[in-house]
Amino acid sequence: MRDVRLVSISAIQHFAFCQRQCALIHLEQAWQENYLTAHGRQLHERVDSGEPETRKGVRFERGVVVTAPHLGLTGKLDLLEHHRATKQFIPVEYKRGKPKVNDIDKVQLCAQAMCIEEMLAVKIENGALWYWQTRKRINVELNTHLRNQTVTLIGQIQQLFEQIRTPPPTLGKHCKVCSLIDICQPQLTSDDGSKRYISALFELEEE
Numbered sequence: 001m002r003d004v005r006l007v008s009i010s011a012i013q014h015f016a017f018c019q020r021q022c023a024l025i026h027l028e029q030a031w032q033e034n035y036l037t038a039h040g041r042q043l044h045e046r047v048d049s050g051e052p053e054t055r056k057g058v059r060f061e062r063g064v065v066v067t068a069p070h071l072g073l074t075g076k077l078d079l080l081e082h083h084r085a086t087k088q089f090i091p092v093e094y095k096r097g098k099p100k101v102n103d104i105d106k107v108q109l110c111a112q113a114m115c116i117e118e119m120l121a122v123k124i125e126n127g128a129l130w131y132w133q134t135r136k137r138i139n140v141e142l143n144t145h146l147r148n149q150t151v152t153l154i155g156q157i158q159q160l161f162e163q164i165r166t167p168p169p170t171l172g173k174h175c176k177v178c179s180l181i182d183i184c185q186p187q188l189t190s191d192d193g194s195k196r197y198i199s200a201l202f203e204l205e206e207e
C-alpha cells in the first residue's frame, strides 16, 4: 500500500464543492465561518454531544471517531446505530439543508460506513441521511456503484493532497455561499479576473 496521508471524511464535501476550497482547508488550514457553516456546526455539535443510549433494541452511539488506514480515511460519524436483532450497523449523517441533486451526501455516508466496515470487519448494507430543513430521514443503499464512486473520490482527493499545491479559483455561483471567499479572493486571482484586470490596465494606458 502507498504511504498516503489519511483524508478527513469532511474533505469529501469540500472537494466536491470546490477543489481550491478543499486545499485551502486541508492543506493550508484556512478556515472562516459564514452563517451556513455556523448553522451546520451547531447542528453537528448538538447531535455529537448526546450520550450513548439503547432504545427498543437499538444502541445509539454519537460522535463516533473512525480511522481506516487501508481506505485512507479518518473522521467522525454523527450517529452509529447498532440494531441488535438484525446485527446491522447503520451510520446516520445529519445535514442542515435538504436532499441534493448530486450524490455527494451519499458518498460521504458511504465513506463513513466503509470506515466502520474496515474497523469492525462487518458488512454494512444501508446508511441514512437526516435533513434538518425537510425533517426527513432517507435510507441509502450502499451498493457497488456508490462504493466505487466513493473510492474514486478518495483517490482524487489523495492526489490533490500529494501535489501539495492549492488549485487556482474557479469563479462561479458556488463562491457566493463559500465561507472562504475573503481568503480566496476569486475575483482577483481567477483566470477571468486576471484577464479583466490586465485589459483594464491597457485601457487606462490608451486614454
Ligand code: SF4
Pocket: 017, 018, 019, 020, 021, 024, 168, 169, 170, 171, 172, 174, 175, 178, 179, 180, 181, 184, 185, 186
Ligand atoms: S471563493 Fe470560490 S473559488 Fe474560492 S474557494 Fe470558495 S468556492 Fe472555491
